[in-house]
Amino acid sequence: MSSALGRLRALLGDELFVREGNQMMPTARALELRQPVRKALAGMEEALATTAVFDPVTSTRPFVLIGSDYFSTLLMPPLAARVAEAAPSVTLQMIDHASSEVFEVLRDGRADIVIDRSLEPPEWVASRKVLQSWLVCCRKWM
Numbered sequence: 001m002s003s004a005l006g007r008l009r010a011l012l013g014d015e016l017f018v019r020e021g022n023q024m025m026p027t028a029r030a031l032e033l034r035q036p037v038r039k040a041l042a043g044m045e046e047a048l049a050t051t052a053v054f055d056p057v058t059s060t061r062p063f064v065l066i067g068s069d070y071f072s073t074l075l076m077p078p079l080a081a082r083v084a085e086a087a088p089s090v091t092l093q094m095i096d097h098a099s100s101e102v103f104e105v106l107r108d109g110r111a112d113i114v115i116d117r118s119l120e121p122p123e124w125v126a127s128r129k130v131l132q133s134w135l136v137c138c139r140k141w142m
Contacts, residue, residue: 062091075131099116
């Protein structure tokens with residue numbers, strides 16, 4: 001949030017909020033922008049609320065998934081088969097990406113789903129455990 005505020009401050013040439021004691025108070029410019037920004041946000045909410053519902057039968061949307069080769073080998077064959085039944089024109093692409101950048105890629109819309117066993121997602125990400133897997137290494141003793 002602070003980096004977004006920093007960009008706004010630079011763009012508008014105003015502090016927008018200043019500390020007064022333990023509180024952050026809006027500047028005159030911030031108060032001036034309150035109504036136009038509320039109106040713009042309301043317009044965006046209205047536009048987004050009327051978006052079409054996803055119909056898997058007619059969708060031709062591509063979905064990009066991020067996951068390791070391990071997850072690709074384990075999940076993609078059964079997932080692709082199930083998707084082909086329910087959404088025959090949807091395409092799936094699984095790519096590998098550095099774990100440190102997956103949330104940036106997700107946030108920017110360059111991927112739709114991240115599959116990883118050890119990430120701590122930020123609060124804006126919905127997450128669910130989808131499988132449990134163990135790796136076992138066996139050695140024959142001679």
